[in-house]
Amino acid sequence: MSGPVGAGVRSLARIVARDDGRGGTSLPVLESDGPLALRRTRATGSEARVMLVGAMSGPLGGDHFTVQARVEEGARLSVGSAAATIALPGQAKGDARYDVRIEVADQAELHWLPAQLISAQGSDLYVATRVELAATARLVLREEQVLGRVGEDPGRLTSRLTVRVAGQTVLDQELACGPGAPGGWDGPAVLAGHRAVGQLVVARPEFAAEPVTAGMLGEAASVVPLAGPAALVTAVAPDALRLRRLLDESLASLAPRP
Numbered sequence: 001m002s003g004p005v006g007a008g009v010r011s012l013a014r015i016v017a018r019d020d021g022r023g024g025t026s027l028p029v030l031e032s033d034g035p036l037a038l039r040r041t042r043a044t045g046s047e048a049r050v051m052l053v054g055a056m057s058g059p060l061g062g063d064h065f066t067v068q069a070r071v072e073e074g075a076r077l078s079v080g081s082a083a084a085t086i087a088l089p090g091q092a093k094g095d096a097r098y099d100v101r102i103e104v105a106d107q108a109e110l111h112w113l114p115a116q117l118i119s120a121q122g123s124d125l126y127v128a129t130r131v132e133l134a135a136t137a138r139l140v141l142r143e144e145q146v147l148g149r150v151g152e153d154p155g156r157l158t159s160r161l162t163v164r165v166a167g168q169t170v171l172d173q174e175l176a177c178g179p180g181a182p183g184g185w186d187g188p189a190v191l192a193g194h195r196a197v198g199q200l201v202v203a204r205p206e207f208a209a210e211p212v213t214a215g216m217l218g219e220a221a222s223v224v225p226l227a228g229p230a231a232l233v234t235a236v237a238p239d240a241l242r243l244r245r246l247l248d249e250s251l252a253s254l255a256p257r258p
Contacts, residue, residue, distance in 0.1 A: 008062025060090025
């Protein structure tokens with residue numbers, strides 16, 4: 001439920017996807033409140049599709065949004081968002097928080113492809129994404145962060161991404177940018193002056209036998225195999241449009257061989 005405005009807004013969205021036994025995927029749970037609204041869209045084949053729609057501005061300072069998604073055995077789900085999420089300063093004290101909790105069961109598949117997150121000047125947002133995958137689960141997860149709107153400095157943005165496969169942690173990384181972040185975040189070893197950064201996690205059972213080869217994907221993106229049947233792409237770009245292009249090209253390069 002949404003909390004009082006003076007203390008910041010609390011909002012929860014929940015998705016459960018289930019194999020319907022007829023070659024499709026049902027959504028027995030599709031619940032949301034406050035600033036988070038979930039809408040089912042037209043399915044494609046056996047895959048159910050859901051859009052996350054921001055019904056209000058935010059997250060603002062003091063807000064706490066949570067999205068939970070569980071894809072049960074044999075189900076296929078794609079989740080996107082209708083527009084960018086913009087972190088804004090608010091009247092409530094403290095930073096804002098956005099938690100994403102994902103579970104994907106054996107023989108299930110999830111494409112988690114939201115629009116970019118924009119850190120507006122004066123905002124302070126902590127984003128934490130935790131993914132639990134079964135051994136034969138499949139995942140494509142994209143995160144895109146843009147530091148500041150056009151012509152403005154960024155806010156403070158801290159993003160942590162954790163991925164576990166069959167109970168084993170294969171990725172646990174955190175990136176802090178903007179005012180108050182540890183020194184060097186904008187230096188040559190991290191963003192190198194770029195204002196858009198993105199990650200792409202791809203998990204497939206076949207990567208266990210044929211791991212992805214580490215390397216550069218052009219001048220501004222890299223791919224590394226993780227300690228499990230998964231790979232991580234990291235990219236930087238001067239803006240959101242070019243970042244999306246880099247990540248799309250990277251995903252295409254990881255497509256299964258015919």
